[in-house]
Amino acid sequence: xxxxxxxxxxxxxxxxxxxxxxxxxxxxxxxxxxxxxxxxxxxxxxxxxxxxxxxxxxxxxxxxxxxxxxxxxxxxxxxxxxxxxxxxxxxxxxxxxxxxxxxxxxxxxxxxxxxxxxxxxxxxxxxxxxxxxxxxxxxxxxxxxxxxxxxxxxxxxxxxxxxxxxxxxxxxxxxxxxxxxxxxxxxxxxxxxxxxxxxxxxxxxxxxxxxxxxxxxxxxxxxxxxxxxxxxxxxxxxxxxxxxxxxxxxxxxxxxxxxxxxxxxxxxxxxxxxxxxxxxxxxxxxxxxxxxxxxxxxxxxxxxxxxxxxxxxxxxxxxxxxxxxxxxxxxxxxxxxxxxxxxxxxxxxxxxxxxxxxxxxxxxxxxxxxxxxxxxxxxxxxxxxxxx
Amino acid sequence: xxxxxxxxxxxxxxxxxxxxxxxxxxxxxxxxxxxxxxxxxxxxxxxxxxxxxxxxxxxxxxxxxxxxxxxxxxxxxxxxxxxxxxxxxxxxxxxxxxxxxxxxxxxxxxxxxxxxxxxxxxxxxxxxxxxxxxxxxxxxxxxxxxxxxxxxxxxxxxxxxxxxxxxxxxxxxxxxxxxxxxxxxxxxxxxxxxxxxxxxxxxxxxxxxxxxxxxxxxxxxxxxxxxxxxxxxxxxxxxxxxxxxxxxxxxxxxxxxxxxxxxxxxxxxxxxxxxxxxxxxxxxxxxxxxxxxxxxxxxxxxxxxxxxxxxxxxxxxxxxxxxxxxxxxxxxxxxxxxxxxxxxxxxxxxxxxxxxxxxxxxxxxx
Numbered sequence: 157x158x159x160x161x162x163x164x165x166x167x168x169x170x171x172x173x174x175x176x177x178x179x180x181x182x183x184x185x186x187x188x189x190x191x192x193x194x195x196x197x198x199x200x201x202x203x204x205x206x207x208x209x210x211x212x213x214x215x216x217x218x219x220x221x222x223x224x225x226x227x228x229x230x231x232x233x234x235x236x237x238x239x240x241x242x243x244x245x246x247x248x249x250x251x252x253x254x255x256x257x258x259x260x261x262x263x264x265x266x267x268x269x270x271x272x273x274x275x276x277x278x279x280x281x282x283x284x285x286x287x288x289x290x291x292x293x294x295x296x297x298x299x300x301x302x303x304x305x306x307x308x309x310x311x312x313x314x315x316x317x318x319x320x321x322x323x324x325x326x327x328x329x330x331x332x333x334x335x336x337x338x339x340x341x342x343x344x345x346x347x348x349x350x351x352x353x354x355x356x357x358x359x360x361x362x363x364x365x366x367x368x369x370x371x372x373x374x375x376x377x378x379x380x381x382x383x384x385x386x387x388x389x390x391x392x393x394x395x396x397x398x399x400x401x402x403x404x405x406x407x408x409x410x411x412x413x414x415x416x417x418x419x420x421x422x423x424x425x426x427x428x429x430x431x432x433x434x435x436x437x438x439x440x441x442x443x444x445x446x447x448x449x450x451x452x453x454x455x456x457x458x459x460x461x462x463x464x465x466x467x468x469x470x471x472x473x474x475x476x477x478x479x480x481x482x483x484x485x486x487x488x489x490x491x492x493x494x495x496x497x498x499x500x501x502x503x504x505x506x507x508x509x510x511x512x513x514x515x516x517x518x519x520x521x522x523x524x525x526x527x528x529x530x531x532x533x534x535x536x537x538x539x540x541x542x543x544x
Numbered sequence: 545x546x547x548x549x550x551x552x553x554x555x556x557x558x559x560x561x562x563x564x565x566x567x568x569x570x571x572x573x574x575x576x577x578x579x580x581x582x583x584x585x586x587x588x589x590x591x592x593x594x595x596x597x598x599x600x601x602x603x604x605x606x607x608x609x610x611x612x613x614x615x616x617x618x619x620x621x622x623x624x625x626x627x628x629x630x631x632x633x634x635x636x637x638x639x640x641x642x643x644x645x646x647x648x649x650x651x652x653x654x655x656x657x658x659x660x661x662x663x664x665x666x667x668x669x670x671x672x673x674x675x676x677x678x679x680x681x682x683x684x685x686x687x688x689x690x691x692x693x694x695x696x697x698x699x700x701x702x703x704x705x706x707x708x709x710x711x712x713x714x715x716x717x718x719x720x721x722x723x724x725x726x727x728x729x730x731x732x733x734x735x736x737x738x739x740x741x742x743x744x745x746x747x748x749x750x751x752x753x754x755x756x757x758x759x760x761x762x763x764x765x766x767x768x769x770x771x772x773x774x775x776x777x778x779x780x781x782x783x784x785x786x787x788x789x790x791x792x793x794x795x796x797x798x799x800x801x802x803x804x805x806x807x808x809x810x811x812x813x814x815x816x817x818x819x820x821x822x823x824x825x826x827x828x829x830x831x832x833x834x835x836x837x838x839x840x841x842x843x844x845x846x847x848x849x850x851x852x853x854x855x856x857x858x859x860x861x862x863x864x865x866x867x868x869x870x871x872x873x874x875x876x877x878x879x880x881x882x883x884x885x886x887x888x889x890x891x892x893x894x895x896x897x898x899x900x901x902x903x904x905x906x907x908x909x910x
Contacts, residue, residue, distance in 0.1 A: 257570070258600060272599070272603055273599035273600065273603045274599060274893075304830070306829070306891040307891075307895060405691055408692075408693075409691075410665050410666055414830055415895060415898045419830065493596075498819065498820075499819075501823045502819045504823060505826065506823070506826045514593075514893065515592070515593045515595070515596035516820070518820070
């Protein structure tokens, strides 16, 4: 084989070169049967053959004419494979290829991975996934109260909750070193006498708006109910801040609403901490309400009524936000390119709880489709969309 | 229409700034030079590609020479601080700090640019005012931990004493007129401890490079109007553009904004946004500015809202918290139709304001 290859390189005339190239092909066919991905040679005439000539990637790599062949340019570069997660129709090839048209630093056209900057896998050979918007959305429901979720970074599929960077830091902190148990213990002990007011005066109005938005209170709720809510949240704020210095730091750090956490009507850091904590761990209020110390508590009935309206089944149970492969519960928000027929643009959303559309390309497909970078996850095998 | 807008904008920005009318997405990509202040003006429909566009732009920019320079200057600061911390905190702690600082500063540089290094709280070094013994000092702080409170004093300047000294330099007493002007930068700062000198010098060099680097910004403005620019009052268009410029004045590396001009003329009712343009509006972030110039049609806010909705602009979607509504005050004539300008930030997928995210942040480590 080496001898043949050297002879080909040193061939003295085109006829010898052609013959030696064919000999290498035959040798390769003998040594290794053709791979499953065999295809017809793009230029059989270069070998003096008028019929189809079956070749594969390995044969192409040893071909004497490879530098002139456009197929080899593809083989020689990292390529992406597009795997369909459902039986939706495939977009036009030229449209898909146009997504990979980019420009280099000098403005010259070049092939660019469209997920560059969005995925650590970009630029490497890998699988991308294609699915219809309708099927993707089946497992991407946003059950939170927040609809502008562009900056959210993750998604808890069990409860349909988008997760912001603030939430990730908060939840990681709560789920380490028994912090949650300490919080439960402090709430159960119910020692809330003489606590100073941690919420600001300006939070009062905002708290009303938030409480109504989250369904804890209504427009018609009494003043006593709002007072009771303020009391509960202030007590929980004390418990959170006394339990962990990291949580204390979270309150004073310059997190931005909308970017780092969902907008909470511009409330203080302390109120935001308590609100986000309760949205993920409202079940902890049962420790608060069952505390024997609260039997003679002020606003007892209002507090009890409120606690019932605040408790939901949402609860984070893992030690961190790392997903268990078998459960595949926590997702990053996958970057996606949408292929959308012109008459279906109107109904399209650009942000899903478990994915974000980074670009939209007009196509003639029957329905809107999404090309997904799995961020290292093989969505064909793992995740809810594998069953589509 | 984009050309007319560009002509207006050119009267409001310095001549050294470039204005590029980008007819389509590929035109923006192919015009991405990485020097100077440049305004890209595009149709609103291209805003649908903003995350992809800005990331592509940003990726190329961070690989370009100016960024390599900033990385080198910041690395110099980190190395100086590391040597100091080996002395002050021990080798293990200094190494841990160095690892955190390299990661953190790269995020800061990628997301905010060099200015991020000097931002109070989230950056690494900043100046605070301090009053002692009835004197006012500027104190240069350096963050030595993960928390914004983990700061140490590196150098300080007695502002009044410094100004007097400067004013009297060379016996030129006339300069006393400048005595009320506060000193800028690190001029006149004295290190608090001699061991801090190397760190101070590297900080001073980085800051001085940053302060004198005037050409550094790219702005993308996505535009839509239901009528020709010339039909609007020129003062109205100018005010809208001035408000746009003022909203991006503090942006370092790039900004992405949209501008919509709309005349509530019944003859224009057939001119509506295309489905792609309406889709692009879903990238709107909170913080829109509404500017209204009343016409003789005396439209109420409710009627304006209805008109905009008929054009394809869902005002409820744009008019969220932190929005601002203003009336155009320099009206020189009363037009038949009410004129509305909406200036709005667009989500670019970069999290540049966040202290914790370097652009695309994902939950899982790969």
